[in-house]
Amino acid sequence: MFSRRSSKNSTISQYPDGYPERPRSEQLIDLHVFVLPSECWNDKVNCAYNQVIDNSISAGFVRALPETTVHTLRDEIETQLGYDIVPKDYFFLKSVGRCLAQVRPKQEHQLKVKHFCPPLAILPELFILTNTVRSRTQTVSASERSDVSTWQDDSQAYIGASPLVRHLVQHNKLRKQSENSDILCEILSF
Numbered sequence: 001m002f003s004r005r006s007s008k009n010s011t012i013s014q015y016p017d018g019y020p021e022r023p024r025s026e027q028l029i030d031l032h033v034f035v036l037p038s039e040c041w042n043d044k045v046n047c048a049y050n051q052v053i054d055n056s057i058s059a060g061f062v063r064a065l066p067e068t069t070v071h072t073l074r075d076e077i078e079t080q081l082g083y084d085i086v087p088k089d090y091f092f093l094k095s096v097g098r099c100l101a102q103v104r105p106k107q108e109h110q111l112k113v114k115h116f117c118p119p120l121a122i123l124p125e126l127f128i129l130t131n132t133v134r135s136r137t138q139t140v141s142a143s144e145r146s147d148v149s150t151w152q153d154d155s156q157a158y159i160g161a162s163p164l165v166r167h168l169v170q171h172n173k174l175r176k177q178s179e180n181s182d183i184l185c186e187i188l189s190f
Contacts, residue, residue: 028063029117035059041129047099059085066114073113093127100127105155
């Protein structure tokens with residue numbers, strides 16, 4: 001019923017009932033998934049500069065075939081990582097030039113996993129941002145957009161994000177405040 005014959009150059013498989021052959025492990029790409037904190041998004045220029053990558057939080061990695069579309073990758077992220085760290089409603093970001101730009105819904109059907117991996121990208125990584133940031137910023141008036149920090153209340157910044165993401169971002173903020181106060185103490189001691 002099942003036979004496998006292999007040679008140096010090829011493997012021929014016949015499975016009963018037409019089951020497709022499972023992809024070999026070396027065909028899969030490990031893609032690191034990062035959640036970008038919402039305060040890193042710059043609404044004035046509708047992107048985030050690459051320097052904010054240091055502020056992103058690792059959600060883990062997913063394994064996918066290089067030809068998998070980004071739209072299909074959403075299901076893989078849910079299956080492999082779950083929503084305990086990945087927000088339920090998010091959009092993908094792609095590093096283009098000096099910025100992380102939003103991947104539009106139409107582009108999700110065109111872009112594939114291989115477009116986020118070398119040689120087309122520096123590292124095999126994917127960035128996501130909570131979609132509530134985009135929907136909130138669309139309702140903000142132009143005068144408020146001049147200073148994003150004035151309208152972005154910390155308690156509202158992570159609506160839709162998982163509790164773990166909110167905790168990790170808060171921890172990251174406290175760590176940076178501590179580093180800044182240490183630097184200030186050093187400066188004042190001179």
